Amino acid sequence: MSEAKCKALKKIAKCLELSNSANINEAAQAIKMAQSLMKKYGLDQDDIDFIKMGKTTSKTILPTSINESILRIIRGINTRFGVECVLTNFKGLKKAEFIGDADRAIFAAFAFDIVYREMNEHIGQFRSSFTGSGMPQTELTRRIQSFTFGWLEGALEKLPNITPDGDVNKKIKDYIDSQFKNIDRETFKQQLRDVMKGITDDYKKGIKKGQQISVNRPVSGSKEPKLLG
Numbered sequence: 595m596s597e598a599k600c601k602a603l604k605k606i607a608k609c610l611e612l613s614n615s616a617n618i619n620e621a622a623q624a625i626k627m628a629q630s631l632m633k634k635y636g637l638d639q640d641d642i643d644f645i646k647m648g649k650t651t652s653k654t655i656l657p658t659s660i661n662e663s664i665l666r667i668i669r670g671i672n673t674r675f676g677v678e679c680v681l682t683n684f685k686g687l688k689k690a691e692f693i694g695d696a697d698r699a700i701f702a703a704f705a706f707d708i709v710y711r712e713m714n715e716h717i718g719q720f721r722s723s724f725t726g727s728g729m730p731q732t733e734l735t736r737r738i739q740s741f742t743f744g745w746l747e748g749a750l751e752k753l754p755n756i757t758p759d760g761d762v763n764k765k766i767k768d769y770i771d772s773q774f775k776n777i778d779r780e781t782f783k784q785q786l787r788d789v790m791k792g793i794t795d796d797y798k799k800g801i802k803k804g805q806q807i808s809v810n811r812p813v814s815g816s817k818e819p820k821l822l823g
Contacts, residue, residue: 605631606628606631606632622697625648625696625697625700647693647694647695648693648694648695648696648700649680649691649692649693649699650691650692650696650699650700651682651689651690651691651692651703652689652690652692652703652706652707652710653703654689654706654707654711655684655687655688656681656688656689657687657688658686658688660681660688663713663746664690664710666743666746666750667706667709667710667713667746667750668690670709670746670753671692671702671705671706671709671750671753672702674750674753674754674755674756675692675694675698675702675705675753675754675756676695676756677692677693677694677695677698677699677702678692678693678694679691679692679693679702680693690703690706691703692706698756701754701756705809708807709749709750709753709807709809712749713742713745713746713749713804716745716800716803716804717738717742720738720741720799720800720803721734721738724737737796738796740795740796740800741796741799741800741803742800744796744798744799744800744801744802744803744804745800745801745803745804746800746804747800747801747804748800748801748803748805748806748807749804749805750804751805752804752809753809754809
């Protein structure tokens, strides 16, 4: 690699460091600057494709044991945004890190935080509706689970469907392999296939509630992203 190319990549790397900012708009601006530098220094397409890949960590702190609902959110966001999620350790707990085209990764993490927050709020309201009913715990658990799966079905349908460009799956895999080690993706995929059990009529109620969610792309220039429920 030429000296000029090395210098260009160092400048771009500094921009990409800023793209990990907790401020979504700062991160987006850093990505745009990096892409501008790529064009300026005439990097070839392979360089550009790789360096445009990025990872963004959601703000949500997850439990160590990842349940089926969380896995379903992740699967839906992976599919709709053309990204892949890696669960990373955070002070004994977990965080979801979304990997793909840098702009998509930022939006995916933003969407995850909204969906996870709204899901928990609506499940809490549904659970509270049975207070004092005397319903057996096993039946209550079954109905809440069914409502939750329905809610997720409705909410994930409302997410934007951003069609990935080119061979995005290979690019993501190459990026993950370069950034992470010892990730058991096959076990994770198997867990994703084990969702959707114990459906009741509450599933339809959940769908209607979930369809009320709204996820808007962060707008450049705004101070903080607005989370819409």
